[in-house]
Each structure stands twice: as structure tokens, then as C-alpha cells.
Amino acid sequence: MKNSNTDIPSCTKCGNTSGILCNLSMKEKDELSCGKQENVFKKGEVIFKEGHNAYNLFCIHKGKVKLSKLGKDGKEQIVRLAKAGDILGYRSLLSNEPYHGTATAMEETEICIITKEVFQKVNEDNYKLSLNLIQLLSKDLKSAEQHLIDVAQKTVKERISEALMLLIDSFGYLEDKRTINVALTRSEIADLAGTTTETTIRTLAQLSTDNIIKLEGKNILVTNYKELVKTSNTYD
Amino acid sequence: MKNSNTDIPSCTKCGNTSGILCNLSMKEKDELSCGKQENVFKKGEVIFKEGHNAYNLFCIHKGKVKLSKLGKDGKEQIVRLAKAGDILGYRSLLSNEPYHGTATAMEETEICIITKEVFQKVNEDNYKLSLNLIQLLSKDLKSAEQHLIDVAQKTVKERISEALMLLIDSFGYLEDKRTINVALTRSEIADLAGTTTETTIRTLAQLSTDNIIKLEGKNILVTNYKELVKTSNTYD
DNA sequence: GATAAAATATGATTTAAATCAATGTTTTGT
DNA sequence: ACAAAACATTGATTTAAATCATATTTTATC
Numbered sequence: 001m002k003n004s005n006t007d008i009p010s011c012t013k014c015g016n017t018s019g020i021l022c023n024l025s026m027k028e029k030d031e032l033s034c035g036k037q038e039n040v041f042k043k044g045e046v047i048f049k050e051g052h053n054a055y056n057l058f059c060i061h062k063g064k065v066k067l068s069k070l071g072k073d074g075k076e077q078i079v080r081l082a083k084a085g086d087i088l089g090y091r092s093l094l095s096n097e098p099y100h101g102t103a104t105a106m107e108e109t110e111i112c113i114i115t116k117e118v119f120q121k122v123n124e125d126n127y128k129l130s131l132n133l134i135q136l137l138s139k140d141l142k143s144a145e146q147h148l149i150d151v152a153q154k155t156v157k158e159r160i161s162e163a164l165m166l167l168i169d170s171f172g173y174l175e176d177k178r179t180i181n182v183a184l185t186r187s188e189i190a191d192l193a194g195t196t197t198e199t200t201i202r203t204l205a206q207l208s209t210d211n212i213i214k215l216e217g218k219n220i221l222v223t224n225y226k227e228l229v230k231t232s233n234t235y236d
Numbered sequence: 237m238k239n240s241n242t243d244i245p246s247c248t249k250c251g252n253t254s255g256i257l258c259n260l261s262m263k264e265k266d267e268l269s270c271g272k273q274e275n276v277f278k279k280g281e282v283i284f285k286e287g288h289n290a291y292n293l294f295c296i297h298k299g300k301v302k303l304s305k306l307g308k309d310g311k312e313q314i315v316r317l318a319k320a321g322d323i324l325g326y327r328s329l330l331s332n333e334p335y336h337g338t339a340t341a342m343e344e345t346e347i348c349i350i351t352k353e354v355f356q357k358v359n360e361d362n363y364k365l366s367l368n369l370i371q372l373l374s375k376d377l378k379s380a381e382q383h384l385i386d387v388a389q390k391t392v393k394e395r396i397s398e399a400l401m402l403l404i405d406s407f408g409y410l411e412d413k414r415t416i417n418v419a420l421t422r423s424e425i426a427d428l429a430g431t432t433t434e435t436t437i438r439t440l441a442q443l444s445t446d447n448i449i450k451l452e453g454k455n456i457l458v459t460n461y462k463e464l465v466k467t468s469n470t471y472d
Numbered sequence: 473g474a475t476a477a478a479a480t481a482t483g484a485t486t487t488a489a490a491t492c493a494a495t496g497t498t499t500t501g502t
Numbered sequence: 503a504c505a506a507a508a509c510a511t512t513g514a515t516t517t518a519a520a521t522c523a524t525a526t527t528t529t530a531t532c
Contacts, residue, residue: 069381071389072469079381094367095374100381130366131330137373138331144380145305145315145336151388152430153307156489186510194388199489201511217498218509233308392519421479435519437481453528454479 008038008061008110019085020132028122037113041105050102054092057119060084063109064182067101078192081170151194159193160203161232183218244274244297244346255321256368264358273349277341286338290328293355296320299345300418303337314428317406329355387430396439397468399429419454
């Protein structure tokens, strides 16, 4: 983690538009900015760790982050993906609990670190923000429950297809509109879909044979999105 | 559903102490009570249905409720259990979304039905309540994520053991301190653990052979809780 | 209290996916 | 540029749990 002069601007001048903090007033953004730290995490670096005490709110300015939890004999399960504008750690801050998962940078990622006190202050004074947080949690809970059912009931092929859809949903495509804009290892895709590396490789190969995707190293090109959705057996 | 004169009291006189609404001031409880409906649901009756528009908050006065979602080819997955004092449907109300799951009475259950408007009003005026809701959601999300990892990584025996622990945690024991205070069918236990009825039956039989539980019809007696925890492979 | 319906139980078989094993291919750091 | 490490691939084998099939017991209903 590099804690140096980055070119991350103050919250009032942040270019991100999609995050939950983006709707705050200038005054509130100013409050948040006050004393915030800006840090750059390299690919693979851990931002915070499951079980550790929570003192900060993390707001992604640029980059990609995975949130994972450890399961049986250390097997990792990716529970959420986050991108620019998304905030991390707020659950633990508001509930006074240790971090629920481990956040790891998936590529060079710029993050603003806001103290618990500042965040709580802003939250207390803004019912709208609380409501947005509730809605965010609600959304996360919904997708966690969906994910749960998927893992419990779907086949690996369906789950891998859905994992790819989640990646597209979270990070979109490159300029060519077909290459998924994130490079995961096969093992990470496995951690997302809740299966093993070998099975993931075989299943991706199968999806490739079915002409649904095209594999170019770590890049995955989606050549038939409609069929991918069908294969994932998703209806909503 | 019987919508008749029940003996459910006004919120100000509600005897429950564990729920999120119990900490409200008398004035707020009075507001909630205003215009609330009291209903009795018989065992098996549906309180609200997944996908339907959400107009009400449900507060359990007495009884037991399961929340489930439908998965592939109609297989049910129980995502949460609720008891006296617990509220249902608040997520959908606050996010303006359809109900995320289906709530079904597991036994004769008395429920207070509060309108969206009344609930929102009380919520808006009370930061403490918002915070409590956030913490509740946070807790639910945490357990959903844990459940997800369990289903993805644990064996059926571990999951069934954990399901029993969840039942104990949610509903406790009968007076004898060993009989789990809820009667589920084997198929419902399967829906909770994410497996099939046959496998559940076999696994329960095995736990019985291991002298961890004792089966008496639908009643399940826990004779060795420590070993049950061990078998569930849970560490928190 | 008879009869249907639902729930429980048990055995046999199949199957999807994990595991084990070995090898080839990229990345990464020095 | 090179070695070491990390990652990807493919094949063979095992296994946990689902599925299928059928019988028995319990529970509800007329």
C-alpha cells in the first residue's frame, strides 16, 4: 500500500457519479473529505481483513476490489465485487463489528479512507443517507440470498455462466463491447461460482465449444450473451 | 387467515421484549398501533408471497414463521426463520421493491400488520430506528453470506447439524431443555440445509446413531450439543 | 373409524463434480 | 534473459449425494 501524494481529489471534486456518497451535499462531502487518507493498493494487496476491528470506511475512487470470506480448510468464497464509487466496510462500522470479509484489490486501486467518526457524524445528520444505506444493504442481501439458492440448487455450468454475468454486470466490457473488463484467474472464477479450479476450466472450455464465449488467455469474450443467460438459468 | 377480534394488544402494551420495535418510545408505539390490523394465520398459511407488491410491515406477536424463496424447478430454499418480536417485509418497504421471499406460518401465528406509510413515518423521525434496521440487515446479510459458504463448501452432515443449531438458536428448547421447540417435516429441514428429503432422513438417522440427537417422531432431542457443534464444523 | 393423503423410511442405481496426478504454459522477479 | 513460481490444462478415479423405486407409518378428512 502506497500512502503518498496521489492525484485523488477531495470528495467535493470526485468524478465518480454512481456511488452512494455521490448524492451528498457539498457541505457533507466537505465533511467527509476532512482528514481522509488517500491510498493506492497494488493488485493482490489486502485492503482490510475478515475479523479485524473496523475503524474506517473505504471508498473506491478507481479500480476493482473483491470481497471474500474464508470457508472450510481455507477455501475462499468471493461474496461481492466492488468498483469505483462503491464503499466498503460500512456494515461493520454501523454495527460495531469486525470486518465481515476480506477486501483485496484486483488491480491497482485508489481508495479513500474515511474514519468511523466522520462517517457516523455525516450519517447521523442525514436520513437520506441512512435510507440509501438500507437500500444498499437490502440489495446486497437480496443478491446474497439469490447466490445462496444458486449454489444450493444450480449446476456448475449454470453457476459459472451466472458468475460471468455478474462480472459483466459489475465491470462491463472493454471498448470492443465483448471482452469482459476484468482479468480473473480460473481459481478466482471458481471461488466466485463456488466450485473448483479444474471444474471451472472444463466448464469454460465447454462454454467455448458451445460458442457462447471465446477464451483468449485471461480474457473472456462473450460472443453470445443471450445464450449465456439461457445457460445460467436465470429469470430476473 | 382470520381477521377477527383477537386478543393482540396495542403496541404500547405488547409483551414482547426482543424485537426491534420494542425500543421505540411510547409515542412512537402509539403511532404504529394506529390503524394496525391484527391477524391470526394458521399453520401453513402464507403471510405474503415472493414477488408481490409490498404494502405492509408484519410484526410477529406470537408464533413462528419461515421465509423462503423458490429456486430451480420450484424447489424451496428456507432463507430465514422468524419468531415473536421479529418484523417481516421491512426491506421491501424501505427499498420500494416486491417482497423478496415468501413468509409462511409454521404454526398458529398472530401478526400485526402495519401500513407502509405509518412505518415510513416512524422511521423517518427516528435515526435510532434506522440504525437498528441497518444493524438488523447487517446481521441478516452476515448470516446469509455464512449460509452461502456453508452450502457451497460443507458436507450434508455438517449442514444438517448446522440447521439444527439454527433451529435451536431461533426457537430454543421445550421445558425439558433438550427437545427443539419446533416441529418441521424432514422436507422442511432439507429446504433449510439445502439438500433432499431422503438425504435428510438418512443423515438424521446417522446423527441419531452417533448419539448426538434422538428422534421421536417430529420431535428432535439434542442429547449431545457439544458434539453437534463439532459435527457442524462451525467456528464462530 | 375408515380411507385417502402426506410424510417417513430404506434400498439400489446413477451422476455430477471433487479429487488425485501429471504436464504444459504464463508471469514475475532478479 | 533466466529461473522460480504461479497458473492452466487434461486425463483417470473416486465419492458424496441425488435420483429412482417402493414400502411403511403417520396424519388428516369425510
